[in-house]
Amino acid sequence: MVRVTATGAYLSWRTPEMTSPRPDSPGAVWDPSQVSDELLTLTHSLGDTRRDLVILAEGNTSALLPDGRVVVKASGSNMASATREDFVVVDVPPLIDLITSQEATQQDLTEALVAGEHEGRLRRASIETLVHVAVQHFAPAAYVGHTHPTTVVGLLASVHAETAFEKFVYSDEAVVIGRPLFVPYAQPGIDLGRVFFHQLRRYFEQHGELPSLILLGNHGIVAVAPSPQGVEGISAMSVKGAAVRIAAYSAGGAAPLSDESITKFFARDDIAERRHNLASGS
Numbered sequence: 474m475v476r477v478t479a480t481g482a483y484l485s486w487r488t489p490e491m492t493s494p495r496p497d498s499p500g501a502v503w504d505p506s507q508v509s510d511e512l513l514t515l516t517h518s519l520g521d522t523r524r525d526l527v528i529l530a531e532g533n534t535s536a537l538l539p540d541g542r543v544v545v546k547a548s549g550s551n552m553a554s555a556t557r558e559d560f561v562v563v564d565v566p567p568l569i570d571l572i573t574s575q576e577a578t579q580q581d582l583t584e585a586l587v588a589g590e591h592e593g594r595l596r597r598a599s600i601e602t603l604v605h606v607a608v609q610h611f612a613p614a615a616y617v618g619h620t621h622p623t624t625v626v627g628l629l630a631s632v633h634a635e636t637a638f639e640k641f642v643y644s645d646e647a648v649v650i651g652r653p654l655f656v657p658y659a660q661p662g663i664d665l666g667r668v669f670f671h672q673l674r675r676y677f678e679q680h681g682e683l684p685s686l687i688l689l690g691n692h693g694i695v696a697v698a699p700s701p702q703g704v705e706g707i708s709a710m711s712v713k714g715a716a717v718r719i720a721a722y723s724a725g726g727a728a729p730l731s732d733e734s735i736t737k738f739f740a741r742d743d744i745a746e747r748r749h750n751l752a753s754g755s
């Protein structure tokens with residue numbers, strides 16, 4: 474768990490041996506042996522262009538390693554055809570230091586993500602890596618998937634962006650997604666990392682847990698789950714939720730479920746069990 478120090482800084486949930494960088498280990502390394510079958514399968518699945526979650530080199534996935542480091546997709550690679558060589562392993566603490574430093578620049582971030590040149594190619598973690606490590610700073614999450622689904626981005630680029638997902642519009646999305654977090658637009662890179670980090674901290678302080686779904690204004694979504702199936706489910710449900718809202722707006726406006734109804738719904742044992750099973754992929 475994390476706790477807040479007198480200065481407002483967070484202490485990591487990790488044990489000392491997990492947070493200590495390994496000797497001689499730079500912040501980012503290229504080590505394809507750390508890429509699991511599960512991460513690769515999830516990346517290919519989210520990257521399938523028929524699902525319209527990403528095109529070209531959009532989006533990225535990551536998985537938490539037992540030693541606290543994160544395997545994240547490399548910059549410029551395509552999710553649909555990614556191989557183990559298209560990932561980079563990063564340490565969380567140095568990148569959190571970058572996010573929280575007043576002086577750090579985009580150039581500092583770009584350099585921190587470089588894992589050297591291997592087999593004739595410069596390997597660099599995605600410029601959106603800060604989104605993945607910010608999640609891990611607050612609470613461990615086995616898998617994170619970031620995509621740009623057309624339907625959701627459409628809504629997040631509309632006049633309804635900030636309020637669209639404030640209330641649930643049907644019960645199944647409440648079960649699968651829980652309460653999402655909206656993060657206003659910031660340029661991908663250190664700016665987005667900082668805004669995302671601060672919004673995530675506010676959410677964590679308020680709810681004591683991370684959101685399963687984070688909506689990035691004019692940008693995309695971040696799905697956080699303990700299993701690849703959880704990331705799949707949250708991503709798919711966010712697309713459906715966006716489509717339902719767009720349909721409701723076009724039919725005169727959305728009529729959300731009441732807070733009272735949602736509170737009762739979440740109090741049901743069968744719903745709590747379903748949420749648990751969905752998150753763990755069982």
Ligand SMILES: [Zn+2]
Nearest residue numbers: 532601692693
């Ligand atoms: Zn993105």
